[in-house]
Amino acid sequence: MKLRIAPSPTGNLHIGNARTALFNWLFAKANGGTFLVRIDDTDIERSTEDFKDDILSNLRWLGLDWDEGVEVGGKHGDYKQSSRFNRYQEIANSLISNGSAYEENGAVRFKVPKNQTIKFKDYIRGDMSFESADIEDFVLLRSDSSPTYHLASTVDDIDYGITVIARGEDILSSTPKHILIMNALDFQIPDFCHLPLLFGPDGKKLSKRHGDTSVEAYKNKGILREAMFNYLCLLGWSPGSDVEKFDVDYAVSKFDLHKVLPNSAIFDEKKLLWLNGIYIRETKASSFEKNALIKISESLQRELFDTEIERLKNILPSVQERIETMNDLLTQVMFLLDEPYLVDNNDWESVNSPESQIYLFEVREKLMNLKEFTLENIEECMRATLNELNLKPKVGFQSVRVSITGSKISPPLFESVYALGRNATVARLAESIEKFNN
RNA sequence: GGCCCCGUCGUCCAGAGGCCUAGGACGCUGGGUUUUCAACCCAGAAACGCCGGUUCGAAUCCGGUCGGGGCUGCCA
Numbered sequence: 001m002k003l004r005i006a007p008s009p010t011g012n013l014h015i016g017n018a019r020t021a022l023f024n025w026l027f028a029k030a031n032g033g034t035f036l037v038r039i040d041d042t043d044i045e046r047s048t049e050d051f052k053d054d055i056l057s058n059l060r061w062l063g064l065d066w067d068e069g070v071e072v073g074g075k076h077g078d079y080k081q082s083s084r085f086n087r088y089q090e091i092a093n094s095l096i097s098n099g100s101a102y103e104e105n106g107a108v109r110f111k112v113p114k115n116q117t118i119k120f121k122d123y124i125r126g127d128m129s130f131e132s133a134d135i136e137d138f139v140l141l142r143s144d145s146s147p148t149y150h151l152a153s154t155v156d157d158i159d160y161g162i163t164v165i166a167r168g169e170d171i172l173s174s175t176p177k178h179i180l181i182m183n184a185l186d187f188q189i190p191d192f193c194h195l196p197l198l199f200g201p202d203g204k205k206l207s208k209r210h211g212d213t214s215v216e217a218y219k220n221k222g223i224l225r226e227a228m229f230n231y232l233c234l235l236g237w238s239p240g241s242d243v244e245k246f247d248v249d250y251a252v253s254k255f256d257l258h259k260v261l262p263n264s265a266i267f268d269e270k271k272l273l274w275l276n277g278i279y280i281r282e283t284k285a286s287s288f289e290k291n292a293l294i295k296i297s298e299s300l301q302r303e304l305f306d307t308e309i310e311r312l313k314n315i316l317p318s319v320q321e322r323i324e325t326m327n328d329l330l331t332q333v334m335f336l337l338d339e340p341y342l343v344d345n346n347d348w349e350s351v352n353s354p355e356s357q358i359y360l361f362e363v364r365e366k367l368m369n370l371k372e373f374t375l376e377n378i379e380e381c382m383r384a385t386l387n388e389l390n391l392k393p394k395v396g397f398q399s400v401r402v403s404i405t406g407s408k409i410s411p412p413l414f415e416s417v418y419a420l421g422r423n424a425t426v427a428r429l430a431e432s433i434e435k436f437n438n
Numbered sequence: 439g440g441c442c443c444c445g446u447c448g449u450c451c452a453g454a455g456g457c458c459u460a461g462g463a464c465g466c467u468g469g470g471u472u473u474u475c476a477a478c479c480c481a482g483a484a485a486c487g488c489c490g491g492u493u494c495g496a497a498u499c500c501g502g503u504c505g506g507g508g509c510u511g512c513c514a
Contacts, residue, residue, distance in 0.1 A: 006514090007514095008513085008514055010513085010514080040514070042513090042514080043513060043514070045513095046513080046514095105512085106512090107512055108512095109512090125443070125444090128442085128443095130441075130442075131441080134440070134441050134442090134510090135441090135510095136510080138511090138512095139511080139512045140512095141512085142512040143512060144512080146512085148511090148512065148513085148514090149513070149514045150514095153514085168508095169443065169444090169507085169508065170507095170508055170509075170514085171508095171509090171514085172442065172443065172508070172509075173441070173442055173443090173508070173509040173510075174509075174514090194443085196443090196444080196507095197507075197508075199506095199507080201448095201449080203506070203507085204507090205507080205508085231450095234450060234451070234463090235450070235451095236450090236451090237451085238450085238451045238452070240452080241452080241462090242451085242452070242461080242462045242463075243462095244450090244451080244462080244463050244464085245463095261444095261451085262443075262444060263443090263444050263445065263507095264443090264444070264506090264507065264508095265449090265450065265451095266449060266450080267449095267450095268448090268449050268450070268464080268465085270449075270464060270465055271449075271450065271463075271464040271465080272464095273464090274463090274464055274465085275464090277476090277477090281477075321476065321477060322475060322476035322477070323476085324476090332475090382473095386473095392473090393472095393473045394473060394474090395473095396473080397473035397474080398473065398474065400473090401473075401474060402474095405474095407474085407475095408474055408475080409474060409475045409476090410474065410475075411474095411475085411476095412473085412474085412475095413473060413474075414473095
């Protein structure tokens, strides 16, 4: 069994193409088959090397490796259609010779036979039937003798020995043309499977108007590969039970193209975000720390100072539990970085009061004189002060939170104080107290 | 217009004639926990597009209809 995907390098790897690639890959893996990747770059004008690189690197990022094809090699050259124009012309000529095609205005057209019913079985849709009368004579070779998609794709599928063609449903109406070519070449047709399309939240074909539709964009948004892989699996397919979160091995063990749903699905990133949060939370603390430091450094576009790294390491375990994407990191830890420190004015107004000022003052004194600035001591000190002043936790704690993190929303308070360190904490508290007195 | 595909909660999926007063998940609403935000726990609202037919019995089969989508390029 051999499957393939044939992306055109005329754009970044699209979510829809990624899903098609994923299903092909899964089916190949599930059956011990071969997965091939070729590049359909017959549209020389719009194809670029950058898009090709983006597509291949993002396929790899998703974990979709291929056994044969572009960059990994095989028996058929570089697996780019742009390198095979001679081959397509050769086939076009032989189709002319055997009467299946003819020249017109410098182009070569396929001569569609009249009154023929073209039938094939689709893995997902069952028996398909088209009348040749509804198909126009289509172009095989353009007048500049470059091949069209129909010719190049069909010839490649034959030459590369593809046994299962699983592609988007948008090609369903073109499949009869491809079968006609294969018949004219006296080639046994492979199995077909037309995967449902993916749509945006408005029910229209997923496109740029829906915002980010490239895998690259989601990667940059801080989506983990495991989450993207898992989520894409769920679009049009399920393992059969109520299992929603699973890994690659599980998907491979359950996957079957025949069980993919025939109806199109809407790509809704809310569930992807939810899954991403789960995957972030279950990442091993050490590797989360490593990835987080890299991400923060990238976001800041600078190296982190050792002192910053020390502070971050103390807060990261708490942050790991409350972010949805890796891009949420920065706002959570900003108060620990050597960057301009700003306190949200509205937040400060809402927590500032005569009582909280007294608390801020008392706590600052005590923290300054704390023997050892440990997490346990900080918590004990802050709670004890609350009791002494007979204040509610909210009054004291929230004012300290805004004072030292700049916001009412932050990682856990004692951890934040601890991570920030004694000097900075005391300094920020002083600033908050001064602000009030002036 | 022609040809083709599709139609279960807002969304993703379960359901292959009785187990369905339709199940799970995301999201949403309410509550609990709580120093914030998350996480977590509990509860709730929420769907078989419509009309016929087959059948003792239909979300499941058939027909029609309506709705959505794709193709109809010397794009792929």
